[in-house]
Amino acid sequence: MKSGKRATVHDIAAAAGVSRGTVSRVLNGGYVSAAARAAIERAIREVGYVPNTAARNLVMQRSQAIGFIVLEPHSLFLEDPNIGGIMLGANATLSAADYQMVNLVVDSERDTARITRYLSGGFVDGAIIVSARSHDPIIQVVGGLALPSAFVGHPRDLHPEIPYVGIDNLASAEEITRRLVTTGRRRVGMIAPAVDRDSGADRLIGFRRALGPLFDESLVAEVPLYDFACGAKGMRTLLERDPTIDGVFAGSDAVAAGAMEALREAGRSVPADVGVVGFDDSSWAQRTRPTLSTVHQPAGDIGEHAADLVLRQLRGEDIPQRGLLLPSPIVWRASA
């Protein structure tokens, strides 16, 4: 696979005139004289030595890899603007710590079996789990294995020993909805995607809380997915239920874009007739006309923190607080 042979500890021990043990000690810390250390470091530099991962992993009983488990269909993996950013953030932190990130997208039943085997096979030392739902079998495996891991998001009532990182969906939803009310909107509805997921459920609760006495059950349109089509469909439902609707909180930017499309079809203008706000601050938000007021999700930071949470468990540190909620500031643009 390579030109010649890879250099080993033996080679550089010979080159530096010391033994394997001493080389190992300069690599991993321990008592080494200044002279020996200098000679060894010089030899390492000259030969271009890199320790063999497989040998190290074998003796250390670890894999030096972290699984990045996405419990979503492949298509959604692509659509969701956040997952990519989270992945990149996690990857950056992990590779800086010399860990390798292994992507595991769990879509079909077959995937579940494969990944379960993979996880129990000691192929990874830890896991970052995205889009977890309580009932998922993968979660049970991770919990049972006591694999150092972190959730992205906040799955309720499940494995309370596993830390999580996310944003305060509830508070942010409440805050952005309140803006609709304070700017005079009186018939405010919500297009609520994925209420079976903690993020979706929390956004709905925040919305309800912001509205208080103004809340009207009939002005909530639940839709399955965080996407454009669901947004358009949800908006049409709301318009049908109450044509006097003058404000909408969409559960995501893609949903908001769909809603604006439906409003345009219905001849309503945004924000004059209806105020619209979204969630995510994804690339959608700046492409809609008018541009979208929304909640900014710090995807990269979330990924970095999730990775950090796993790394800290691996180092044996204990995690002070179970949950970590990152700031998700509101970005005011033109749609409300």
Place this chain on the structure above:
Amino acid sequence: MKSGKRATVHDIAAAAGVSRGTVSRVLNGGYVSAAARAAIERAIREVGYVPNTAARNLVMQRSQAIGFIVLEPHSLFLEDPNIGGIMLGANATLSAADYQMVNLVVDSERDTARITRYLSGGFVDGAIIVSARSHDPIIQVVGGLALPSAFVGHPRDLHPEIPYVGIDNLASAEEITRRLVTTGRRRVGMIAPAVDRDSGADRLIGFRRALGPLFDESLVAEVPLYDFACGAKGMRTLLERDPTIDGVFAGSDAVAAGAMEALREAGRSVPADVGVVGFDDSSWAQRTRPTLSTVHQPAGDIGEHAADLVLRQLRGEDIPQRGLLLPSPIVWRASA
């Protein structure tokens, strides 16, 4: 890390009443009696034995990992609708063959140094390289190492022994541009992103070829990136150079969306005043108003084929043809 100890070949050899060697043989093929095989397979199933990757990798002198190298800034990694699909396709094929995909995003100079070390360190057995440019140092490293690899895209005049997979940018660009001409457009321009990349350059050549005598150098606006902002800027440039322009081929869907935005600002209607076509068939294409006619890129297939190309080299098969061009059908929608 796990409850108790992982089972090893010894354990299941003992359980089945045979020796390590025989167990190894049922795992890797060889002469084994039916009785022994049955006993061993039963033991494996009962104990839930999974071979230790590190030990196997150590003795086999390989890492069982393939690098997925993206030579782009992180931001572009997220923006580019194709990369995600390619990644998913490659990941699926690789993990089906029990290989692990390691994401390596090369952005800064520091990344280059780290990845170079990583590649030469034997951490990966092969590489899939996306968005290669001829001058990139990483390419030199891969070439020098003779690492089994495949390009996504078609970098010209560089390492002719490395196979590639992609689409025929030239032919597709020519075909979709021709449509503008046959539907009566006479002043047809192009917003040409990333002409320093093979994909960008080929699309420009295809455009020129389709136009033939109608081609006008002044109606080509070169822009650096495949994104919305560049599309808007490019369109404004074209409108300025020739207000009678009636057709535009945008180098990507994001660029086309930006162009349509600029056209709207300038009070032109699409497709009545100006016909617009894009490239990629990304999620942009169905979000524009009107929806975009574009070239469909089979991103998942490209990833699968690239992975397959690497796997075949690893198996020692020789690759019959150097380049593999996948079909990229045109999708006709409303914008032209």
Place this chain on the structure above:
DNA sequence: GTCAAATGTGTGAACGTGCACACACTAGGA
């Protein structure tokens, strides 16, 4: 001058696997 602690260094064993080799048994032909 002796002992103990601190500082360095070398050596053997172990991690779990695959592979080459030695060996055992059977069957069939000369």
Place this chain on the structure above:
DNA sequence: TCCTAGTGTGTGCACGTTCACACATTTGAC
């Protein structure tokens, strides 16, 4: 009977590393 080929099986070694242990040298206190 002997040899050869085919079919099975067990054993030793190697892969490259880390770690525990044994040992050597220096330092400093009593």
